[in-house]
Amino acid sequence: MKIGLDIMGxxxxxxxTVLGAIESxxxxxxxxxxxxxGDQDKIVEILNREKCDIxxxxxxxxxxxxxxxxxxxxxxxxxxxxxxxxxxGLLHKGLIDGFASAGNTGAMLVGAMYTVKAISGIIRPCIxxxxxxxxxxxxxxxxxxxxxxxxxxxLYQYGILGKIYxxxxxxxxxxxxxxxxxxxxxxxxxMVAQSTHELMEDSKDFNFVGNxxxxxxxxxxxxxxxxxxxxxxxxxxxxxxGFYKLAQRRKIDDEFFEMFNFEHYGGTPVLGINxxxxxxxxxxxVPAIKNMILQTQKxxxxxxxxxxxxxxx
Amino acid sequence: MKIGLDIMGxxxxxxxTVLGAIESxxxxxxxxxxxxxGDQDKIVEILNREKCDIxxxxxxxxxxxxxxxxxxxxxxxxxxxxxxxxxxGLLHKGLIDGFASAGNTGAMLVGAMYTVKAISGIIRPCIxxxxxxxxxxxxxxxxxxxxxxxxxxxLYQYGILGKIYxxxxxxxxxxxxxxxxxxxxxxxxxMVAQSTHELMEDSKDFNFVGNxxxxxxxxxxxxxxxxxxxxxxxxxxxxxxGFYKLAQRRKIDDEFFEMFNFEHYGGTPVLGINxxxxxxxxxxxVPAIKNMILQTQKxxxxxxxxxxxxxxx
Numbered sequence: 001m002k003i004g005l006d007i008m009g010x011x012x013x014x015x016x017t018v019l020g021a022i023e024s025x026x027x028x029x030x031x032x033x034x035x036x037x038g039d040q041d042k043i044v045e046i047l048n049r050e051k052c053d054i055x056x057x058x059x060x061x062x063x064x065x066x067x068x069x070x071x072x073x074x075x076x077x078x079x080x081x082x083x084x085x086x087x088x089g090l091l092h093k094g095l096i097d098g099f100a101s102a103g104n105t106g107a108m109l110v111g112a113m114y115t116v117k118a119i120s121g122i123i124r125p126c127i128x129x130x131x132x133x134x135x136x137x138x139x140x141x142x143x144x145x146x147x148x149x150x151x152x153x154x155l156y157q158y159g160i161l162g163k164i165y166x167x168x169x170x171x172x173x174x175x176x177x178x179x180x181x182x183x184x185x186x187x188x189x190x191m192v193a194q195s196t197h198e199l200m201e202d203s204k205d206f207n208f209v210g211n212x213x214x215x216x217x218x219x220x221x222x223x224x225x226x227x228x229x230x231x232x233x234x235x236x237x238x239x240x241x242g243f244y245k246l247a248q249r250r251k252i253d254d255e256f257f258e259m260f261n262f263e264h265y266g267g268t269p270v271l272g273i274n275x276x277x278x279x280x281x282x283x284x285x286v287p288a289i290k291n292m293i294l295q296t297q298k299x300x301x302x303x304x305x306x307x308x309x310x311x312x313x
Numbered sequence: 314m315k316i317g318l319d320i321m322g323x324x325x326x327x328x329x330t331v332l333g334a335i336e337s338x339x340x341x342x343x344x345x346x347x348x349x350x351g352d353q354d355k356i357v358e359i360l361n362r363e364k365c366d367i368x369x370x371x372x373x374x375x376x377x378x379x380x381x382x383x384x385x386x387x388x389x390x391x392x393x394x395x396x397x398x399x400x401x402g403l404l405h406k407g408l409i410d411g412f413a414s415a416g417n418t419g420a421m422l423v424g425a426m427y428t429v430k431a432i433s434g435i436i437r438p439c440i441x442x443x444x445x446x447x448x449x450x451x452x453x454x455x456x457x458x459x460x461x462x463x464x465x466x467x468l469y470q471y472g473i474l475g476k477i478y479x480x481x482x483x484x485x486x487x488x489x490x491x492x493x494x495x496x497x498x499x500x501x502x503x504m505v506a507q508s509t510h511e512l513m514e515d516s517k518d519f520n521f522v523g524n525x526x527x528x529x530x531x532x533x534x535x536x537x538x539x540x541x542x543x544x545x546x547x548x549x550x551x552x553x554x555g556f557y558k559l560a561q562r563r564k565i566d567d568e569f570f571e572m573f574n575f576e577h578y579g580g581t582p583v584l585g586i587n588x589x590x591x592x593x594x595x596x597x598x599v600p601a602i603k604n605m606i607l608q609t610q611k612x613x614x615x616x617x618x619x620x621x622x623x624x625x626x
Contacts (some may be wrong), residue, residue: 016398038527148495149504180548181552182458182543182548189461190542190543193461213547214547214549215551215555215558218556218559219550219562228588230495231495234495235495236497238527239549239553240527240551242528242529242532243531246532246570247565249532254565255563257563257564257565286390
């Protein structure tokens with residue numbers, strides 16, 4: 001297995017990315033190769049400084065960088081030698097089995113859509129995020145921002161995507177799929193949520209456990225996958241981030257609140273595309289990069305993409 | 314001024330409601346009359362037990378109760394002698410100046426719409442809730458559940474309603490109106506949010522401060538009023554409630570997190586109707602009931618309804 005890492009992506013790159021790669025190397029099995037994509041000189045410099053055996057890594061030079069503030073589509077097209085573009089090139093040609101980056105999220109999504117492309121049958125790929133539902137227990141929330149307007153048939157597909165992810169990457173048997181809504185009854189919610197509930201309640205594709213309200217998302221263990229449109233999912237995720245930051249600012253030291261720290265899970269999978277792609281938080285530090293790499297390994301190992309292809313073909 | 318209180322409404326009624334009335338009486342000015350609406354015998358029994366001077370209150374007997382689980386519209390129609398129906402009758406006839414209840418929310422809304430009715434020019438009345446933005450500072454979030462699908466022109470009106478509420482009840486000069494969205498740029502969000510942003514950015518009706526993201530709602534003091542549709546607002550509010558409960562469960566004792574305790578502000582105003590109506594949380598205890606009554610006093614005192622009528626006529 002070959003995991004590609006964008007060394008130039010993220011606010012603390014290339015320092016945090018190279019150090020994260022070194023940390024992940026310590027725990028990855030020997031048959032997993034780590035491909036560092038970025039400025040070769042800088043990569044070698046940091047590896048040498050850390051007295052790290054360079055032969056542990058494969059390095060692919062990329063002379064350019066897509067900065068965090070750049071326009072995603074324009075930058076991706078204008079910078080074919082950027083680490084993001086080079087990474088997607090390797091992924092598309094099968095020279096790496098998965099690609100992870102904490103860089104410009106928009107450019108990562110553009111790259112995913114234009115090179116790797118959506119799996120046939122998937123109306124809209126989406127992005128998921130882990131949210132804690134109990135001590136040491138996470139659920140997958142999706143979509144968290146790719147599709148702010150999601151039709152009921154798209155939301156239904158999120159249910160299938162979430163089920164396959166929960167099974168193959170998170171190791172959950174018969175995962176419970178919940179629909180984010182504003183009441184427990186099926187008649188509750190906006191028009192999209194009502195129609196989605198109707199589609200889901202008869203589902204033979206997954207184990208639908210009904211509506212989940214905002215107060216039941218965290219700490220209640222109501223479902224393993226929470227489905228909603230990308231507008232609602234993004235607000236939910238950022239509100240949780242806000243509470244985590246608030247807790248930090250208030251110097252609240254708590255095991256459960258600490259689970260909202262994105263460092264622990266590393267990144268956000270893009271679901272419904274032909275290859276494994278993981279997008280990390282821009283502010284990723286060393287442990288976050290390490291965990292993003294380990295998450296990419298799990299996604300590849302779990303054959304997520306093949307399982308999604310099977311389900312939709 | 315006469316404030317009507319539904320004594321039978323709420324999980325801990327009539328005990329918590331009568332005790333809350335007694336507590337509020339201690340701080341209300343002498344010219345504010347408190348009208349207790351409900352089972353007269355029970356009210357008198359509790360007042361006597363508490364060795365409370367009954368002449369401090371006006372009591373209006375209501376022989377029936379709409380229970381929490383009942384179908385709102387059916388129950389409101391079928392039980393004309395319920396405390397909710399009697400309260401709205403008094404409000405409609407001008408025998409009380411405002412009505413507060415912690416009872417069946419749906420029945421309260423049905424009562425508001427069918428007796429008091431929407432102010433002419435208001436497309437959709439909505440319900441707001443206080444959310445903390447800094448220590449001892451609250452913003453108003455609306456809509457929190459009345460209209461899960463809200464068109465851009467409806468959201469625009471929420472901005473006006475929020476502005477007037479913030480000015481006249483919360484005492485905020487030139488309140489900042491923010492639109493809940495999933496990015497700071499105007500192009501961000503779902504179709505409704507994009508169109509609403511366009512309407513709001515040219516507004517001369519209020520001080521629009523742009524988009525507010527989920528992580529900026531609490532603790533960042535970005536706006537005095539957060540506008541969103543009732544689906545998103547309900548999820549936001551319940552997620553915050555969830556975090557508050559989580560903090561309690563984790564025995565986190567913090568001044569800011571304590572501000573999420575609904576007891577402190579008491580209730581949720583129905584905005585855009587012809588009379589002041591405040592709906593309390595079903596689990597309201599004595600301090601929550603007391604604060605709901607004081608909030609009703611503020612709404613009446615601030616001439617909220619007249620100011621909204623002026624703005625829309």
